[in-house]
């Protein structure tokens with residue numbers, strides 16, 4: 170598992186470099202290790218190297234790994250995959266963050282099902298930043314109405330926005346997409362929202378995302394290797 174340690178160190182160095190280049194404090198960019206399809210042992214290896222935040226896309230798989238790793242303190246679980254309504258209860262019970270909320274009905278269910286003994290569930294709204302027909306996420310046009318409707322949902326903490334832009338190797342195109350998410354957040358905050366989170370950037374584009382203000386980057390492949 171030395172490999173995971175080396176790869177984590179490389180990703181962390183990239184984050185530091187990108188933040189510094191952008192004139193930002195590297196501490197303001199947090200790394201979510203995306204462990205979907207990876208075994209619990211890979212998460213344990215990353216944990217041994219100091220990683221605490223993990224992102225999962227598939228509920229059943231995530232719950233199994235959470236049970237296998239329940240002896241490890243301070244693990245912070247982020248749900249980042251598409252959400253079906255019949256999965257909201259377990260997500261509300263077993264995660265600290267959900268990055269992929271894009272419908273009011275899902276938000277209402279997460280709110281109603283968040284256990285009383287836990288703090289409010291941290292939420293990012295997923296935005297379909299390039300208006301791709303195949304992708305999850307609310308459009309920029311529908312975003313203000315959606316988050317306005319979250320006002321009564323006091324068991325949720327609306328923290329910010331998440332996006333997965335169309336894949337491109339061109340840094341200028343990457344930055345353009347991330348800039349759209351950044352300015353959407355700024356405009357909404359000027360209208361009275363108090364969001365502090367931009368969840369954007371993955372293995373192939375984290376530098377561009379950090380240049381545009383990412384506070385979480387979600388990195389899988391460059392930590393754990395290619396997925397089966």
Ligand SMILES: *Cc1c(COP(=O)(O)O)cnc(C)c1O
Pocket residue numbers: 203205226249250333371372373387388389390391
């Ligand atoms: C898989 C996944 C990632 C990680 O992507 P990599 O290219 O492997 O770094 C990030 N965010 C989401 C939502 C994902 O599904």
